[in-house]
Amino acid sequence: MKQDHKHNPFKIPEDYFEAFSGNLMKRVEGKDDAIPKKDGFVVPDGYFDNLHDTIKPKLNVSRVKVIPLHRYRKYYFAAASIAAIVALVFTLNRGTADDITFEDIASSDIENYFENYASDFSSYEIAEVVPVDELEITDLMANSLNNEIILNYLDNNTDEFEELNLEYDE
Amino acid sequence: MIAEETLVKDLQHPESRSKAFEVLVDLYKQRLYWHIRRIVLNHEDADDVLQNTFIKVYKNIEGFKGESKLFSWMYRIATNESLTLLKTKARKLDIGNGELQDKMIGNLTADVYFEGDAIQLKLQKAISSLPEKQKLVFNMKYFDELKYTEISEILDKSVGGLKASYHLAVKKIEAYLKENG
Numbered sequence: 001m002k003q004d005h006k007h008n009p010f011k012i013p014e015d016y017f018e019a020f021s022g023n024l025m026k027r028v029e030g031k032d033d034a035i036p037k038k039d040g041f042v043v044p045d046g047y048f049d050n051l052h053d054t055i056k057p058k059l060n061v062s063r064v065k066v067i068p069l070h071r072y073r074k075y076y077f078a079a080a081s082i083a084a085i086v087a088l089v090f091t092l093n094r095g096t097a098d099d100i101t102f103e104d105i106a107s108s109d110i111e112n113y114f115e116n117y118a119s120d121f122s123s124y125e126i127a128e129v130v131p132v133d134e135l136e137i138t139d140l141m142a143n144s145l146n147n148e149i150i151l152n153y154l155d156n157n158t159d160e161f162e163e164l165n166l167e168y169d170e
Numbered sequence: 171m172i173a174e175e176t177l178v179k180d181l182q183h184p185e186s187r188s189k190a191f192e193v194l195v196d197l198y199k200q201r202l203y204w205h206i207r208r209i210v211l212n213h214e215d216a217d218d219v220l221q222n223t224f225i226k227v228y229k230n231i232e233g234f235k236g237e238s239k240l241f242s243w244m245y246r247i248a249t250n251e252s253l254t255l256l257k258t259k260a261r262k263l264d265i266g267n268g269e270l271q272d273k274m275i276g277n278l279t280a281d282v283y284f285e286g287d288a289i290q291l292k293l294q295k296a297i298s299s300l301p302e303k304q305k306l307v308f309n310m311k312y313f314d315e316l317k318y319t320e321i322s323e324i325l326d327k328s329v330g331g332l333k334a335s336y337h338l339a340v341k342k343i344e345a346y347l348k349e350n351g
Binding site: 034035036037038039040041042043044047048051052054055058059157 | 191192195196199200203204207208211213217220221224225228229262283284285286287289290291293294312313340343344347348
């Protein structure tokens with residue numbers, strides 16, 4: 001070999017040939033270790049050993065069911081539906097003598113109608129038709145709420161007291 | 171190992187329930203924990219979700235009809251509980267899911283229960299950049315080493331779709347690691 005005369009300018013990384021067949025086999029077998037197999041997460045010592053003891057006392061505690069308050073928007077539609085019902089009661093009573101009553105209209109249909117066709121009512125317009133003074137908050141909701149549930153909700157869902165200062169200037 | 175049907179029967183019977191539940195927890199705690207942990211990333215949240223999952227299983231076992239395997243049913247509960255926790259967190263912080271993922275990854279560097287090196291941290295970053303479904307499939311296939319048929323039962327998706335999701339996920343993660351390597 002006359003390597004001295006024909007100087008080879010190309011270099012290879014160290015141990016390239018030693019590792020070559022290993023790397024090749026990995027690729028042939030489809031075991032590409034480009035993605036590490038360990039994820040680095042650990043748990044506190046003895047965590048799994050004590051897990052059952054931690055869970056056991058909690059099994060028979062009946063948890064307070066939290067019913068989420070409907071979003072603001074929902075009140076709007078509920079108020080709108082009540083307005084619609086009130087309006088419809090008058091028209092129907094005057095118009096026809098049919099036996100169709102307002103129970104025949106699914107409230108989801110009414111909400112749907114307002115959602116699709118009449119969403120440009122302002123809250124003032126609705127307030128003009130709905131006797132707000134006589135309304136209780138429970139009239140607008142499907143489920144009755146007790147104080148515990150409300151407190152629980154506020155506890156879990158509001159971080160700042162400012163959020164409680166609702167503004168009515170829409 | 172105790173047969174699944176026997177375990178379910180024991181769980182549904184009031185007299186044997188308590189003992190069977192202990193067996194159930196021992197049998198599945200580690201697998202469910204790691205599944206949850208890879209979604210929520212930190213130990214405290216994973217612990218919360220894992221406990222809730224077992225409590226839900228305990229309270230709903232009477233209604234378990236055996237249409238799916240007990241194992242996939244529990245995995246499904248754990249998955250839903252984990253995703254719900256993330257959604258609640260995002261809502262509380264008033265941020266989107268992407269922002270929440272960034273925050274969670276940011277917290278990993280200070281997490282005493284994360285001992286990953288730079289590459290493992292990068293891997294978590296790569297995984298967190300995936301869409302939700304690909305992320306779930308990748309973790310379940312790559313780390314939990316579940317079969318496609320099992321994942322299909324848990325997530326209620328077709329095996330073909332899952333395979334496609336997994337391969338896409340792997341490609342994206344490899345590209346991410348190469349780009350940021």
